[in-house]
Amino acid sequence: MHALREVGVEVPEHTLTAVTGPSGSGKSTFLQCAAGLDRPTAGVVRLGGRVISGMKERGLSRLRRTHIGFVFQSFNLLPALTVQQNVLLPLRLDGRPRDPARARELLARVGLEGREGARPGRLSGGQQQRVAIARALITEPDVVFADEPTGSLDQETGAGIMDLLREAVDRQGATVVLVTHDPSVTARADRVLRLAHGRLVQDSWAGTGTVAAGGVPRDAAAVAGGGPVR
Template sequence: MRQHQGVPDAVRLLSVRKVHGKQRGVVALNGVTVGFGRGTFTAVMGPSGSGKSTLLHCAAGLDRPTSGSVLLGEQDLGGLSEIRLTTLRRDRIGFVFQAFNLLPALTVWQNVTLPLRLAGRKADRDTVTQVIDRVGLGDRHRHRPGELSGGQQQRVAIARALVTQPEVVFADEPTGALDTRAAREVLGLLREAKELAGQTIVMVTHDPVAAAYADRVLFLADGEVVGELLEPTADEVARRMTHLGAWADERPQDGPRLTGSVR
């Protein structure tokens, strides 16, 4: 699969296969090769059980593939010890999940700066202030999560993901627990991170409207990449997902694949 011409990959999976369980294991990813160009925003979609979250976890170094390689820039994650892998994730990768994963006893400021403290790095006050302001919580930095709405809590989680200035931000259903307005604000922040800071965003979602914020939508079925859309609209994504759902349910084992160019 080709990346955007002239754009190097921030993350690349090469023939990645992931099998869960040793006896009669379930194949979650079946030889996936795909790149995510630097400074791009990709949404990953597919039917339930298609391998979306497994792809995200392997790409982010949260899970090791059964075979194949994952590269973050030029670094092959496969040869790293758990300690080195943890350090790399902490320094070069940001995470946003559907569950906000904030510590309830800490303030907004303390939650945002937690990754820096865990890394033994001193938080630069100006940088932290700028990140919190960017997510629209400049007047709430002394508040605790319980004093914030769900949308505000997810914005804290995004600020926490961005404060280390990571190369790649992985987001797993980041709007799944939010109402329409809050979801739109969160997606706008992710797109802003791509456009203003040049960060690479990889987002798993089931929502065609959310996917339309991305530059590209990557479709998975049965652990394989089966198509993509560039510059997607919500209607185009919904139509493809409808087709893909029927295709995934009804095709024979060796039947035809969904057509579409893939990089």
């Protein structure tokens, strides 16, 4: 089966893009290919004008450490580390000075003030998800990819997370691409991409309405091509 087929998309800088669609439509595969975590069997992935789909793993790892934040659907926290140590881990791996004050600030923003010393196993699924979001933002990355970042959260907490992601775009100049099933999340996106059966079937921009895949609304850009991803 083809996880993705003929998906050609260009995501402009400093925007928040939501990727939607039914389960099995290719959303997570799209996100992981865009972040360099999966390699497409055909087609090209570029990040900041640089082709990353053919890069060696060492170069990809360096690129992810320095320019990308990723929120995994399964969180991927290290159980032996405390909450604060998990958040600071990207800085440690990249050889940068650790910034405990920034980690505490982010944890407070996601509602986990006072839980810095806890281990992930002592947290609920929603709390672990918020740690993963703080970890993705600690390096102030150019691009944040997030797979269902509000999926385990109540409505109020989810709204706070969206405030944080919008702030990363609007104030810090980051680019955010996230997968979601939540209409309240898509309502705050600049652009919504809808996938079905591995294909892009809808592309809508805030204020321009919805266009079928292949149409390009005003001020939007699309990259044609892209072969199947197996």
